[in-house]
Amino acid sequence: MLNFDYDLQSVQETRNLARQAKQAQTELAQFNSEQIDKIIRNMVKVAEENAVALAKLAVEETGFGKVEDKVFKNRFASTELYQFIKPMQTIGVIKEDKINKVMEIAEPVGLLMGIVPSTNPTSTTIYKSLIAIKARNGIVFSPHPSALKCTLEAAKLMNDAAVAAGAPANIIGCISKPSMNATNELMKCDEVAMIIATGGSAMVKAAYSAGKPALGVGPGNVPAYIERTADIPKAVRNIIASKTFDNGTICASEQSVVVEECIRNQVMEEFKRQGGYFMTPEETEQVGRKLFNRGHAMNAKMVGRSAADIAAGAGISIPPGTKVLLGEQQGVGEQYPLSYEKLTTVLAFYTVKDWHEACDLCMKLLNNGGVGHSLSIHTENPEMAIKFAEKPVFRILVNTASTHGGVGVSTGLAPAFTLGCGTWGGSATSDNVTPMHLINIKRVAYGIKDVTENGNSSYATGDAQQGGSGGTVSEDRIQALVNEVMSLLKQRGDC
Numbered sequence: 141m142l143n144f145d146y147d148l149q150s151v152q153e154t155r156n157l158a159r160q161a162k163q164a165q166t167e168l169a170q171f172n173s174e175q176i177d178k179i180i181r182n183m184v185k186v187a188e189e190n191a192v193a194l195a196k197l198a199v200e201e202t203g204f205g206k207v208e209d210k211v212f213k214n215r216f217a218s219t220e221l222y223q224f225i226k227p228m229q230t231i232g233v234i235k236e237d238k239i240n241k242v243m244e245i246a247e248p249v250g251l252l253m254g255i256v257p258s259t260n261p262t263s264t265t266i267y268k269s270l271i272a273i274k275a276r277n278g279i280v281f282s283p284h285p286s287a288l289k290c291t292l293e294a295a296k297l298m299n300d301a302a303v304a305a306g307a308p309a310n311i312i313g314c315i316s317k318p319s320m321n322a323t324n325e326l327m328k329c330d331e332v333a334m335i336i337a338t339g340g341s342a343m344v345k346a347a348y349s350a351g352k353p354a355l356g357v358g359p360g361n362v363p364a365y366i367e368r369t370a371d372i373p374k375a376v377r378n379i380i381a382s383k384t385f386d387n388g389t390i391c392a393s394e395q396s397v398v399v400e401e402c403i404r405n406q407v408m409e410e411f412k413r414q415g416g417y418f419m420t421p422e423e424t425e426q427v428g429r430k431l432f433n434r435g436h437a438m439n440a441k442m443v444g445r446s447a448a449d450i451a452a453g454a455g456i457s458i459p460p461g462t463k464v465l466l467g468e469q470q471g472v473g474e475q476y477p478l479s480y481e482k483l484t485t486v487l488a489f490y491t492v493k494d495w496h497e498a499c500d501l502c503m504k505l506l507n508n509g510g511v512g513h514s515l516s517i518h519t520e521n522p523e524m525a526i527k528f529a530e531k532p533v534f535r536i537l538v539n540t541a542s543t544h545g546g547v548g549v550s551t552g553l554a555p556a557f558t559l560g561c562g563t564w565g566g567s568a569t570s571d572n573v574t575p576m577h578l579i580n581i582k583r584v585a586y587g588i589k590d591v592t593e594n595g596n597s598s599y600a601t602g603d604a605q606q607g608g609s610g611g612t613v614s615e616d617r618i619q620a621l622v623n624e625v626m627s628l629l630k631q632r633g634d635c
């Protein structure tokens with residue numbers, strides 16, 4: 141009875157949130173660039189001011205990760221993201237191709253639904269709110285039940301900051317009574333135009349089954365190959381920094397280290413020197429059993445934990461100061477638990493004869509739950525990086541920490557907490573998701589070729605392609621039409 145009441149309230153609340161946010165978005169769709177930038181600047185300011193409080197709340201509630209790294213993620217998702225999206229043209233006329241006489245006009249997608257994972261709850265909420273507003277969309281979040289309080293708080297802060305700077309009320313909403321019924325309701329309701337889903341693969345699949353456009357991002361299983369020419373101390377430093385960042389909660393973090401026989405001892409020594417602990421086969425088995433519940437579903441009690449917590453949970457003893465646990469594996473799949481995604485401070489360790497074997501192994505690891513996501517390689521041989529670029533992933537991260545590289549902290553990739561895995565990984569995009577994925581593009585295209593009755597066409601002018609004047613539609617006439625469209629858009633406040 142209690143559950144029934146709860147479900148009913150939760151579905152009712154969701155309908156209201158969607159209705160209100162859609163109404164607000166219809167108004168926001170008329171805002172111009174200056175208005176949107178003012179709103180975003182205030183959201184960034186509020187996110188900065190609350191970065192520490194939100195990080196503490198997230199760690200307290202979920203038990204995942206570290207406060208200082210979650211603070212970094214909140215700042216990255218606001219201040220750093222802002223620098224990247226500020227110059228993006230997402231409103232009004234965004235491109236004019238004078239040669240082919242095509243003008244592009246950005247229109248918002250509408251109301252978005254944001255699915256937020258428990259591993260990065262506040263940073264993902266800040267990031268999705270900002271990219272949504274930048275493209276003049278509204279957004280309603282479906283929080284993970286075990287990160288409810290911090291997600292609600294982040295969404296409320298973002299909504300209040302947006303409204304204080306001129307956005308219509310309720311432009312950002314968040315379900316406060318999470319349930320699968322409410323989440324399904326939000327996914328399927330008419331008001332929601334697109335779903336951006338970040339989280340477990342079941343939730344991402346559900347998003348794609350909702351019958352509307354969705355940008356879904358599932359799991360990774362990132363192999364880190366240390367090739368024989370690599371700068372070994374640097375490679376190990378990067379891997380440890382990446383794997384210990386927020387205790388490995390980011391899906392671009394390394395899950396396995398692959399080394400060549402000829403450098404195996406050097407790599408192992410370097411890991412030991414920098415805080416890696418190589419578990420015995422028995423310890424590896426013990427830890428492996430604890431990391432997963434049924435099948436390969438990660439055990440939330442082991443996700444985003446320090447090496448000391450994992451060791452204590454699995455009943456093994458490790459030297460003080462240990463940063464990551466490494467377990468040797470001889471293969472990939474059922475018999476080798478560490479060959480799956482772990483999202484914590486544990487790495488599988490593999491030795492191969494040469495790069496050919498490394499290639500085969502990386503393929504097997506990627507096919508074990510990480511297709512489309514990311515692969516990391518440490519090498520001083522640029523040709524080797526290109527060889528690995530042939531693997532079925534969309535981020536080939538070279539000589540960097542893959543966590544930081546994947547989300548755009550240490551590489552030139554777009555700052556993002558939603559990393560597309562392309563069609564190979566069941567995703568609608570292979571990009572790091574930005575506001576440009578959240579606009580529709582209208583094209584005003586003028587005729588540049590004459591069409592005859594038999595369907596043939598020819599260029600109206602000899603020099604139309606070069607942007608010359610003359611022909612059946614004069615350059616002046618086209619410019620006049622362009623001006624007309626621009627002035628109509630200006631009247632609407634779009635540019």
Ligand SMILES: CC(=O)SCCNC(=O)CCNC(=O)[C@H](O)C(C)(C)COP(=O)(O)OP(=O)(O)OC[C@H]1O[C@@H](n2cnc3c(N)ncnc32)[C@H](O)[C@@H]1OP(=O)(O)O
Nearest residue numbers: 257282283284318319320323339340390391438440557558
């Ligand atoms: C850039 C990036 O790094 S993105 C990172 C994205 N990757 C991930 O989030 C990793 C995938 N996630 C997971 O494997 C898991 O969520 C874990 C291991 C992190 C946490 O696991 P758990 O909390 O034990 O389980 P899980 O996430 O499946 O959810 C628990 C319950 O909440 C439900 N739930 C999850 N999200 C929602 C939601 N948005 N609304 C309603 N219910 C939800 C699940 O259906 C599940 O219900 P059930 O117990 O009835 O089956």
